[in-house]
Amino acid sequence: MSRINRQIVLAARPQGAxxxxxxxxxxxxxxxxxxxxxxxxxxxxxxxPYMRGRMTEAKSYVPPIPLGGVIEGGAVGTVVESxxxxxxxxxxxxxxxxxxGYAVLDGRGIEKVDPDLAPISTALGVLGMxxxxxxxxxxxxxxxxxxxxxxxxxxxxxxxxxxxxIAKIKGCRVAGSAGSDEKVDYLLNEAGFDxxxxxxxxxxxxxxxxxxxxxxxxxFDNVGGPLTDAVFTRINIKARIVVCGQIDQYxxxxxxxxxxxxWHLIVKRARAEGFLVFEFAQRYAEGRQQIAQWLRESKISYxxxxxxxxxxxxxxxxxxxxxxxxGKMLVRVKEA
Amino acid sequence: MSRINRQIVLAARPQGAxxxxxxxxxxxxxxxxxxxxxxxxxxxxxxxPYMRGRMTEAKSYVPPIPLGGVIEGGAVGTVVESxxxxxxxxxxxxxxxxxxGYAVLDGRGIEKVDPDLAPISTALGVLGMxxxxxxxxxxxxxxxxxxxxxxxxxxxxxxxxxxxxIAKIKGCRVAGSAGSDEKVDYLLNEAGFDxxxxxxxxxxxxxxxxxxxxxxxxxFDNVGGPLTDAVFTRINIKARIVVCGQIDQYxxxxxxxxxxxxWHLIVKRARAEGFLVFEFAQRYAEGRQQIAQWLRESKISYxxxxxxxxxxxxxxxxxxxxxxxxGKMLVRVKEA
Numbered sequence: 001m002s003r004i005n006r007q008i009v010l011a012a013r014p015q016g017a018x019x020x021x022x023x024x025x026x027x028x029x030x031x032x033x034x035x036x037x038x039x040x041x042x043x044x045x046x047x048x049p050y051m052r053g054r055m056t057e058a059k060s061y062v063p064p065i066p067l068g069g070v071i072e073g074g075a076v077g078t079v080v081e082s083x084x085x086x087x088x089x090x091x092x093x094x095x096x097x098x099x100x101g102y103a104v105l106d107g108r109g110i111e112k113v114d115p116d117l118a119p120i121s122t123a124l125g126v127l128g129m130x131x132x133x134x135x136x137x138x139x140x141x142x143x144x145x146x147x148x149x150x151x152x153x154x155x156x157x158x159x160x161x162x163x164x165x166i167a168k169i170k171g172c173r174v175a176g177s178a179g180s181d182e183k184v185d186y187l188l189n190e191a192g193f194d195x196x197x198x199x200x201x202x203x204x205x206x207x208x209x210x211x212x213x214x215x216x217x218x219x220f221d222n223v224g225g226p227l228t229d230a231v232f233t234r235i236n237i238k239a240r241i242v243v244c245g246q247i248d249q250y251x252x253x254x255x256x257x258x259x260x261x262x263w264h265l266i267v268k269r270a271r272a273e274g275f276l277v278f279e280f281a282q283r284y285a286e287g288r289q290q291i292a293q294w295l296r297e298s299k300i301s302y303x304x305x306x307x308x309x310x311x312x313x314x315x316x317x318x319x320x321x322x323x324x325x326x327g328k329m330l331v332r333v334k335e336a
Numbered sequence: 337m338s339r340i341n342r343q344i345v346l347a348a349r350p351q352g353a354x355x356x357x358x359x360x361x362x363x364x365x366x367x368x369x370x371x372x373x374x375x376x377x378x379x380x381x382x383x384x385p386y387m388r389g390r391m392t393e394a395k396s397y398v399p400p401i402p403l404g405g406v407i408e409g410g411a412v413g414t415v416v417e418s419x420x421x422x423x424x425x426x427x428x429x430x431x432x433x434x435x436x437g438y439a440v441l442d443g444r445g446i447e448k449v450d451p452d453l454a455p456i457s458t459a460l461g462v463l464g465m466x467x468x469x470x471x472x473x474x475x476x477x478x479x480x481x482x483x484x485x486x487x488x489x490x491x492x493x494x495x496x497x498x499x500x501x502i503a504k505i506k507g508c509r510v511a512g513s514a515g516s517d518e519k520v521d522y523l524l525n526e527a528g529f530d531x532x533x534x535x536x537x538x539x540x541x542x543x544x545x546x547x548x549x550x551x552x553x554x555x556f557d558n559v560g561g562p563l564t565d566a567v568f569t570r571i572n573i574k575a576r577i578v579v580c581g582q583i584d585q586y587x588x589x590x591x592x593x594x595x596x597x598x599w600h601l602i603v604k605r606a607r608a609e610g611f612l613v614f615e616f617a618q619r620y621a622e623g624r625q626q627i628a629q630w631l632r633e634s635k636i637s638y639x640x641x642x643x644x645x646x647x648x649x650x651x652x653x654x655x656x657x658x659x660x661x662x663g664k665m666l667v668r669v670k671e672a
Contacts, residue, residue, distance in 0.1 A: 053603075224598055243601045257593045262560055265579045265610030272608045274601030 003030045007070045008099035008313050014055050017251045017321060022055070023071070023314040030102050038087045040077035040095070040103050042333040045310065046124040047317040048073065048158075049222075052250040071313070072098040074124050076113060078336060092336065094123040099313045101333055117292060120336055125158055125328030126295065126302040127288050129277055133244060134162035135287040136280040139170075141273050142218040142242040146171035149212050151231060153199070154222030156183035158302075158328035159244060161191050162291075163220045165300040168192050172218070175211035177227060179323035186326055190301060199223075204230040215239075224248045225256065232264045241272035251321060303327030339366045343406045344435035344649050350391050353587045353657060358391070359407070359650040366438050374423045376413035376431070376439050378669040381646070382460040383653040384409065384494075385558075388586040407649070408434040410460050412449060414672060428672065430459045435649045437669055453628060456672055461494055461664030462631065462638040463624050465613055469580060470498035471623040472616040475506075477609050478554040478578040482507035485548050487567060489535070490558030490583060492519035494638075494664035497527050498627075499556045501636040504528050508554070511547035513563060515659035522662055526637060535559075540566040551575075560584045561592065568600045577608035587657060639663030 004027050011024040033039060051073055054065050065072060075098060079091045087093075087107060095110035097103035113123045125131065137159070144150050150167040154160040155176025164174045164187065175195040176187050187196035195211035208216075208230055215236040221228055224246030235241070249256055265272060280287070294300045305325035307316040313331045320329055340363050347360040369375060387409055390401050401408060411434060415427045423429075423443060431446035433439035449459045461467065473495070480486050486503040490496040491512025500510045500523065511531040512523050523532035531547035544552075544566055551572040557564055561584030571577070585592055601608060616623070630636045641661035643652040649667045656665055 221598070224596060228598065243598045246596070246599045246602065249596060249599055256596050258596050260560060260582070260585060260592050260594045261597075262557070262564065262579045262608065262610070263582045263585055265608060266582065266612065267610070269611050269615060270609070272598065272601060273606070274598070274603070275605050276602065279605060 003102065004028070005030045006101045006310055008310065009068050009070055010055060010065050011067070013057060013067065014052070014251070018052065018055065018314070018318055020314060025311055031104065033081060033083045033104065035083050037104050037106050038079050038082035038084045040093060040097070040105060041080045042075050042077040042097070042101050042103070042310070043092070043336045044076045044121050044124055045099050045313060045331045045333060046074035046129070047313060047320060047329050047331060048129070049245055049247045049250060049320050051317065052321075070098045070100050072096060074129060075099075075103070076120050076123050077103065092120050094128065099310065099331075101310055115336070118295065121304060121306075121328075121330055121332075122302070124330060125304060126162060126300075127291060130158035130328055131162060131291050132280060132284055132287045133277040134159045134166060135291060136277065136283065137242050137244050137275055138163045138166050138218070138220060140280065141275050142220060142240050144170050144172050144218045147173075148217035149173045149175065149214050149236075150218040150220065151208070151212055151216045152176040152220045152222070153224075153227050153231075154178070154245065154247060155187055155191075155193065155196060156326050157222060158325075160220070160222050161187070161303065161327055162300065164191055164193050166294075167218070168194075169294065169299055173212075173214070177207070177211075177223075183323075183326055186303070190303075199227050205233070208234055218242065220244060222247060225258070229258050229261065232261045235264060235268050235270050237268050237270075239268055239270040241270065243272055243274040247321065305329050307331050309333070339438065340364070341366050341436055341438045342646055343437070344646065345404050345406055346391060346401050347403075349393060349403070350388070350587070354388065354391065354650070354654055356650060361647055367440065369417060369419045369440065371419050373440050373442050374415050374418035374420045376429060376433070376441060377416045378411050378413040378433070378437050378439070378646070379428070379672045380412045380457045380460055381435050381649060381667045381669060382410035382465070383649060383656060383665050383667060384465070385581055385583045385586060385656050387653065388657075406434045406436050408432060410465060411435075411439070412456050412459050413439065428456050430464065435646065435667075437646055451672070454631065457640060457642075457664075457666055457668075458638070460666060461640060462498060462636075463627060466494035466664055467498060467627050468616060468620055468623045469613040470495045470502060471627060472613065472619065473578050473580050473611055474499045474502050474554070474556060476616065477611050478556060478576050480506050480508050480554045483509075484553035485509045485511065485550050485572075486554040486556065487544070487548055487552045488512040488556045488558070489560075489563050489567075490514070490581065491523055491527075491529065491532060492662050493558060494661070495580060496556070496558050497523070497639065497663055498636065500527055500529050502630075503554070504530075505630065505635055509548075509550070513543070513547075513559075519659075519662055522639070526639075535563050541569075544570055554578065556580060558583060562594070565594050565597065568597045571600060571604050571606050573604050573606075575604055575606040577606065579608055579610040583657065641665050643667050645669070 156178035177199040187193040222245040225248030492514035513535040523529040558581040560582030
């Protein structure tokens with residue numbers, strides 16, 4: 001059998017915002033399977049802001065992607081050939097094989113996906129890493145209490161839209177910011193936010209004051225930058241700032257300056273805490289079960305922005321930084 | 337009886353660094369005591385960096401000192417006349433009557449000081465607010481574990497020098513920065529720090545790397561500014577940043593800019609937390625008892641920098657921002 005694997009590899013380390021020429025489409029032949037191996041055909045791949053950090057040489061929490069290497073990241077695929085007794089053709093798995101049409105696997109580092117539970121794409125979104133990020137980041141790190149105000153930046157994204165909905169379930173007032181009027185409409189009319197605004201509008205301080213008249217008790221920050229600066233001056237006593245992402249900063253490589261913020265933490269006896277979702281890996285089952293239940297009860301909804309064709313993965317990824325997605329940004333490689 | 341009370345009042349709201357003309361010496365006559373009142377003569381007054389914030393009109397955790405008002409702050413004094421059965425001549429009390437030679441009191445908001453336990457000045461230092469700040473800030477907010485590296489900025493100050501010594505008792509490697517070579521000598525040779533450097537020396541990053549070769553697990557920050565920026569890039573996984581003071585910023589009124597730091601909290605899953613010592617008021621007895629015991633066991637030592645004469649209180653206060661103190665800065669108004 002000779003099959004071609006189309007892969008997106010890192011052609012150059014992005015300087016500032018990633019661009020087309022930082023990526024290259026490569027074609028390789030899929031090797032014959034050894035005993036104990038199986039082949040998955042990719043259905044969906046995930047593009048996520050955190051991947052930007054992996055493309056830089058700088059030391060971070062995982063090693064960088066090597067030049068010429070396949071872009072790593074979450075993917076969902078279907079077994080199409082197997083020489084492993086435990087993995088059968090037609091079964092669907094979630095793994096981290098990244099931006100390629102096929103992967104030869106041996107069963108390590110993957111998880112079975114149940115297509116009857118929810119559409120398989122949700123394993124990369126509301127029931128996957130973004131869902132777990134929202135669930136544990138808000139509830140464990142942010143610890144919202146009934147009646148408190150939760151403000152979410154990047155609120156129309158995969159994580160933010162869930163954070164807001166979970167905070168509503170917990171009895172909070174929920175406000176958020178997003179990058180277009182359409183997204184603001186989505187937040188107000190579909191995701192159930194109490195207030196929302198377009199952060200591209202002029203006066204962030206006035207918008208925040210209007211959206212959060214009682215100040216901010218929990219700030220779930222996906223964005224960073226000037227919006228976060230404005231939030232810091234509006235936090236309440238004992239506020240919790242959940243530092244989940246800083247997408248405003250990812251293409252700046254630390255060059256960005258802003259007002260010094262730590263003083264506000266003293267005055268308000270407040271806490272800013274960063275986290276990575278894998279810290280909660282032992283509790284994913286709990287998070288997934290709870291979110292699935294809320295989905296069944298129609299207490300939360302989700303959106304996906306789907307781009308077709310693996311060759312368009314770089315464009316989808318770049319689109320994240322332009323705010324082109326509402327909800328989870330996905331690349332559909334092959335309809336399941 | 338006619339006695340004159342010499343008071344230091346706020347003549348103008350400081351712009352930037354406080355200067356002589358922001359203060360004025362006022363003389364008022366001490367009124368006759370009513371029943372239930374008593375008169376204390378001040379022995380020591382405290383000057384502390386936090387007072388700078390009180391002199392500004394900006395909203396903070398307590399209302400600002402009014403123009404023409406006596407500068408508020410901790411003081412220790414001796415009862416010299418009493419019309420209150422429970423307060424007797426010769427007894428010593430700690431209160432918040434501030435920068436004045438006498439105060440008419442009724443017993444509210446004061447605490448008895450035991451001159452046999454330790455010199456009464458320590459009620460403003462090692463056994464007082466700075467001591468409690470070090471004890472609860474380090475142990476409760478910072479949660480140092482044996483073998484971890486604790487770095488303290490402003491390490492030769494009233495709070496910092498105690499933080500370092502308590503961290504040593506808890507089995508940590510302790511490093512600190514201060515503003516003169518004499519203070520560095522004090523930290524290394526008297527306060528028992530494992531490493532210390534003068535932050536006025538050129539390369540903060542290199543100094544930190546040398547002082548903390550294993551990175552920083554707990555950062556007790558009294559200073560803020562460029563030193564804190566350099567520390568943020570050297571924190572370890574799950575580091576705790578105790579935001580106690582930002583003396584580098586107090587005269588800037590929020591105008592100072594620096595690199596955006598929150599990204600480091602994500603990468604290191606770290607936490608920055610501000611606190612105010614009065615949050616721990618219910619537990620002061622515990623802290624005071626423990627510190628007194630360590631003093632008796634010679635496990636900790638303390639220094640005081642004493643300026644004589646209430647008329648010199650403004651100079652002593654201004655000296656804090658010039659780093660003129662080692663240990664607690666005090667003004668001696670009247671020898672006990």
